[in-house]
Amino acid sequence: MVKINGAEVDMAGKTIAEYLESADYDTRRVAVERNGDIVPKAEYSQTVLSENDTLEVVSFVGGG
Amino acid sequence: MIPSQEEWNNALKQRHGEVLFQKFSTASVAVCGLGGLGSHIAVALARAGVGRLILIDFDRVDVSNLHRQQYKASQTGRYKTEALTENLKEIAPYLQVHAVTERICEENLVSLLSGADVVCEAFDDAEAKAMLVNGVMGYMPGVYLVAASGMAGMGTPNTIHTRKITGRFYLCGDETSEVSENISLVAPRVMLCAAHQAHTTLRILAGEYEV
Numbered sequence: 001m002v003k004i005n006g007a008e009v010d011m012a013g014k015t016i017a018e019y020l021e022s023a024d025y026d027t028r029r030v031a032v033e034r035n036g037d038i039v040p041k042a043e044y045s046q047t048v049l050s051e052n053d054t055l056e057v058v059s060f061v062g063g064g
Numbered sequence: 065m066i067p068s069q070e071e072w073n074n075a076l077k078q079r080h081g082e083v084l085f086q087k088f089s090t091a092s093v094a095v096c097g098l099g100g101l102g103s104h105i106a107v108a109l110a111r112a113g114v115g116r117l118i119l120i121d122f123d124r125v126d127v128s129n130l131h132r133q134q135y136k137a138s139q140t141g142r143y144k145t146e147a148l149t150e151n152l153k154e155i156a157p158y159l160q161v162h163a164v165t166e167r168i169c170e171e172n173l174v175s176l177l178s179g180a181d182v183v184c185e186a187f188d189d190a191e192a193k194a195m196l197v198n199g200v201m202g203y204m205p206g207v208y209l210v211a212a213s214g215m216a217g218m219g220t221p222n223t224i225h226t227r228k229i230t231g232r233f234y235l236c237g238d239e240t241s242e243v244s245e246n247i248s249l250v251a252p253r254v255m256l257c258a259a260h261q262a263h264t265t266l267r268i269l270a271g272e273y274e275v
Contacts, residue, residue, distance in 0.1 A: 029190045031197040033230050038201035056229055060193040061242035063216040063249055064101040064186050 004055045012053070017045040020057070031058045069158045076113040084270055085113060091269045094118035094180035096168055096196055098144040100249055101212055102186030103134035104258035105265070106148060110156040112266055117152070117159065118180055119145050122167040132251040168192075173199045177207070182265045185211035186258070188243070201233055208268045214238040215257035217247040224256045226264050226275045234268075234275065236260035 001008040004019070011019050016039060020027055032039045033056040039047055049055065067075070077085045091114050095102045098121035106117055121144040125135045139147040145163035152159055168176055173196065177183055183204075185196045193211060200209045214237035215224060223238040237257050243249060264275070 029194050031194055031201070031229075031233075033233070036230055038198065038230060038233065040202050041198055058197070058213070058229060058235060058239075060190040060197075060211075060213045061216075061240065062188060062190040063214070063241070063243035064097055064099050064188040064193075064212060064254070 001051065002049045002053045002055060005057060011049050012051045014049055015045055016043075016047045016049065016055070019049065019055070020044065023057075025057060025059055029060045031060075032056070033058070066157055072156075072158055080113065087269050087271070088113045088266065089115040091181050092116040092118065092179050093265055093269075094120065094177045094183045095186055096120050096177075096183060097186035097188065097192075098123075098133075098148050099129065099186065099188055100132040100251070100254035101215075101258045101261065102184065103144070103148055104255050105184050105186055105262045106152060107134050107155065108259060108262035109265065110152045110159050112262075113156075114266075114269070115160060116162065116179075118162045118164065118177065119148060120164045120166065120168050120176060121145055122165060132249055132254050168196065170195055170199050174203050177204065180207060182208040182210060182268055184261050184265060185209065186261070190242075197233065201230070206232075208232045208234070208265075210234045210236065210261045210264050210268070212237045212257050212261055214241045215254050216241040216243045216249050217253070218250060219253070221253060221256050224253065224260060226260045228273075228275045231273075234264050236264065 002011045095106050125139045143165050145165045149161045149163050187193050226236045
């Protein structure tokens, strides 16, 4: 299981890009933190989630 | 009468103490976007005695900004960088301001933000927010980032919060309230979020890293 935004999700073995697509995120609006580090966008499709990873997806909304 | 620099500094030392005065007055903070968030962040940091502000915005003051941003009606049509510099200097005459009237993007962000100890993300556009966060975190090791997401509308003020995402990335706002046709930005709620960002910035400068 992978902990994503606080919830246990069955996503081990999938890439970050696959997760973001499955959860309907707009990748132009997100920053993704994995185990304490921000993952560069160019690495979303190569970064495979492992068992016990912690992922935090910050999806920005407009206004400021 | 405008106080002398010595009087100004002495007043700050009296309020903050010598240690915080030194930390704030030697710091450099970048404010990216000078709208409802950025203009209030800049005013708060200038008042607190932050030594140098890098102010970045490509836009001009519009009549539609006046309900929530730190500009005067007489400044409509002027570049926000120029108008805000003027307003900040009236508040804090010895503040150093580096104003950049340019659109910040992935290619120029490192050079525009160089020298900043803390970067405040204060854009309006969600994609620009993500671009800046990914850029600063990816290309500027050692620089702290205080971003904002979700402060629109008439919702309760109590949902505006600050969260630490990683060791040097903080996020302020309610994280959900987006601007839309029916939901606008209202000055006090935007100011609350800006206050979270400004105070988090001061805490980082003071060496207080937990939220």
